[in-house]
Amino acid sequence: MAVVSHNTGMGSRVKGIEGGAEAPSSIRLFTYNCWGLKYIAKHRIERLQAIGRAIATTVPTPEIVGLQECWTQDDYLTIRKHTRHILPHGKFYFSGIFGGGLAILSKWPIVESNMVRYPLNGRPTAFFRGDWYVGKGVACATIQTGSRREDVIEVFCTHLHAPYEREPNDSYMCHRTAQAWEIARLMRQAIERGHAVVGLGDFNMVPSSLAHELITTHAPVQDAWKALHPESSLGAASHPLEKERRKEIPNARYNLQENGATCDSVLNTWRWSKQQQKQLFKGEEILVDPTTPDPRAKRLDYIFFGNGFSETLCSTQWAIDNARVGMTHRHPDLNCSLSDHFSVEATIVRLPRGLTTIHHDQPKRSSTHEQTTAGALQTLTNSSLHPTLYTSYNPSPTSSLLPVPVTRTPSPQWPSTGLPISLAHLSPSRYDEILTLISTYMAREYRQRRLRLGHFLLSIAVSIICFIGIWWTNRAGWSFLLVFVSTINFGGGVIDGLIGGLFVGSEIRALKEFQWEICQAKGMAEEPISGDSGAVRSNGEREREEIKGIRAKGLEEENKSVETEKELWEKVRGSEEYLGKENVRRGFR
Numbered sequence: 001m002a003v004v005s006h007n008t009g010m011g012s013r014v015k016g017i018e019g020g021a022e023a024p025s026s027i028r029l030f031t032y033n034c035w036g037l038k039y040i041a042k043h044r045i046e047r048l049q050a051i052g053r054a055i056a057t058t059v060p061t062p063e064i065v066g067l068q069e070c071w072t073q074d075d076y077l078t079i080r081k082h083t084r085h086i087l088p089h090g091k092f093y094f095s096g097i098f099g100g101g102l103a104i105l106s107k108w109p110i111v112e113s114n115m116v117r118y119p120l121n122g123r124p125t126a127f128f129r130g131d132w133y134v135g136k137g138v139a140c141a142t143i144q145t146g147s148r149r150e151d152v153i154e155v156f157c158t159h160l161h162a163p164y165e166r167e168p169n170d171s172y173m174c175h176r177t178a179q180a181w182e183i184a185r186l187m188r189q190a191i192e193r194g195h196a197v198v199g200l201g202d203f204n205m206v207p208s209s210l211a212h213e214l215i216t217t218h219a220p221v222q223d224a225w226k227a228l229h230p231e232s233s234l235g236a237a238s239h240p241l242e243k244e245r246r247k248e249i250p251n252a253r254y255n256l257q258e259n260g261a262t263c264d265s266v267l268n269t270w271r272w273s274k275q276q277q278k279q280l281f282k283g284e285e286i287l288v289d290p291t292t293p294d295p296r297a298k299r300l301d302y303i304f305f306g307n308g309f310s311e312t313l314c315s316t317q318w319a320i321d322n323a324r325v326g327m328t329h330r331h332p333d334l335n336c337s338l339s340d341h342f343s344v345e346a347t348i349v350r351l352p353r354g355l356t357t358i359h360h361d362q363p364k365r366s367s368t369h370e371q372t373t374a375g376a377l378q379t380l381t382n383s384s385l386h387p388t389l390y391t392s393y394n395p396s397p398t399s400s401l402l403p404v405p406v407t408r409t410p411s412p413q414w415p416s417t418g419l420p421i422s423l424a425h426l427s428p429s430r431y432d433e434i435l436t437l438i439s440t441y442m443a444r445e446y447r448q449r450r451l452r453l454g455h456f457l458l459s460i461a462v463s464i465i466c467f468i469g470i471w472w473t474n475r476a477g478w479s480f481l482l483v484f485v486s487t488i489n490f491g492g493g494v495i496d497g498l499i500g501g502l503f504v505g506s507e508i509r510a511l512k513e514f515q516w517e518i519c520q521a522k523g524m525a526e527e528p529i530s531g532d533s534g535a536v537r538s539n540g541e542r543e544r545e546e547i548k549g550i551r552a553k554g555l556e557e558e559n560k561s562v563e564t565e566k567e568l569w570e571k572v573r574g575s576e577e578y579l580g581k582e583n584v585r586r587g588f589r
Contacts, residue, residue, distance in 0.1 A: 023146025026349045029303050030062035031200035032327060033341035034070045043334055048075045050331050051338050052082030061086050065105040066157035066200030076103050096135020102157050104141045112142040116186065119510035120178040122161055124503055131161050138183050150316050154190040158183055158201040174441040176204060177434060178514045180211035187219040191308050196318055197221060199304035202341065206298055208234035208241045210433065217426055221306035224323045224346040225260040233259040237295040253290040256325045261297035262342040267328060270340040280335060303346045321347040425525030431518055438515045445504050452500025459493020
């Protein structure tokens with residue numbers, strides 16, 4: 001592929017595709033959480049090397065890859081070494097104290113990139129969780145897939161704040177919802193620039209969550225798996241909304257094929273008990289029946305997609321063709337899963353101009369795919385299974401899951417007004433839920449700030465008392481004890497003072513911004529345009545109407561003041577005439 005250097009306007013020179021290069025007719029997308037925590041994740045180096053080899057040998061070959069929890073640049077370079085021949089372009093994103101763990105690999109040139117940090121991203125006091133220290137955010141990349149102006153795809157790779165409790169009791173739910181709002185805004189802006197959008201990552205949310213609803217509504221983008229599997233689960237089998245559907249507890253195979261479960265599967269060795277893991281690492285063979293009930297498995301990893309729209313740019317239209325769960329095989333030597341997540345892989349296809357939908361009851365498959373699928377079915381029914389189910393379920397890292405009926409569905413169409421139809425707002429009650437969530441969390445932070453600043457002031461008083469005690473005591477032991485208490489007390493107080501005065505203050509200001517934006521969105525949702533029940537007023541239209549109202553009110557007040565002034569002058573004139581008559585009568589003139 002011929003490339004040429006050009007300036008992006010950002011002070012750096014990158015390579016773009018030379019004129020005449022044809023844009024691809026399809027793009028294969030891939031997202032994967034590598035679980036590469038340094039010093040914490042077991043067998044990290046061996047697993048990351050195997051991940052690189054697996055990506056390089058996956059069929060069909062991935063063309064745009066988003067990685068999460070690839071924390072060190074050495075691990076990123078290890079994966080790049082194995083995949084450079086199929087993904088020659090890549091970017092490792094630096095963020096936070098320990099790095100954001102995000103990377104994007106591409107078959108085509110990355111002409112522009114940046115890292116957008118989330119304003120709300122955990123708390124520094126939760127050092128044992130680490131979300132705040134890694135500086136989570138959105139890795140953004142603009143990829144030039146062809147020589148034409150519209151042959152651009154904007155890729156957003158992210159890793160939202162982890163849920164440490166079940167919703168709605170998760171104390172970080174407010175942060176995760178705010179992060180979903182931020183990435184939805186970024187994707188919407190890219191769509192409005194006329195570019196196709198791809199969102200990849202570990203979103204740490206289930207399909208029924210408020211964060212998922214925000215992204216698919218406000219971006220607007222499609223959840224690739226949900227578009228192809230509309231009846232897939234809303235969460236784990238134990239989730240309240242999933243229980244209301246009164247479905248049987250799915251087995252491991254169904255969760256992979258139909259529910260797209262990528263986390264907490266019984267097939268993933270890192271989700272087993274410690275006793276089972278010990279047996280596995282000792283070399284014992286542990287088989288998992290694919291029909292084993294899998295009540296905890298859920299979908300946390302997503303591929304979102306949306307077509308671009310611009311009044312000045314005729315953007316190429318794409319459609320979602322297929323999606324699958326991958327990377328389910330184990331490490332060939334360690335016999336463990338490659339990560340604590342499975343990958344999500346999807347393909348989008350370019351639509352011919354003028355075509356908006358393509359429907360296939362059963363997509364055509366190559367003979368190789370059919371042979372692989374038949375082999376997988378035969379192995380699943382064979383009593384002599386390989387020690388790992390993954391080898392039987394996916395005979396090799398390059399194999400696919402069983403085929404499913406596919407409907408290629410493009411993103412929603414855009415009306416002539418320039419606003420997307422699917423940019424419909426949530427119901428006002430959903431915005432009220434978010435505002436309640438923000439208010440509750442903000443009250444908690446105000447309370448935390450008072451307590452921490454109070455502790456800081458108290459520590460100053462205690463230290464002063466300790467110094468006075470040292471002055472009056474004559475015993476070395478007591479003096480040492482008072483100095484020790486004063487030092488520890490004052491150190492803790494200073495830390496709490498910094499957190500309460502600086503961090504919590506910054507967090508409250510970010511919460512206020514988020515609150516204002518949600519209030520605006522709610523206001524727009526409650527005010528439809530007259531004569532068009534399906535549309536909403538833009539900010540500019542609302543501002544213009546407000547200005548008109550202010551002007552009308554000003555004119556009304558001005559008219560009233562003029563009338564009042566006329567009345568006063570008439571009274572003055574009447575008074576002058578009255579005084580003149582009186583003066584004449586009394587002989588003053």
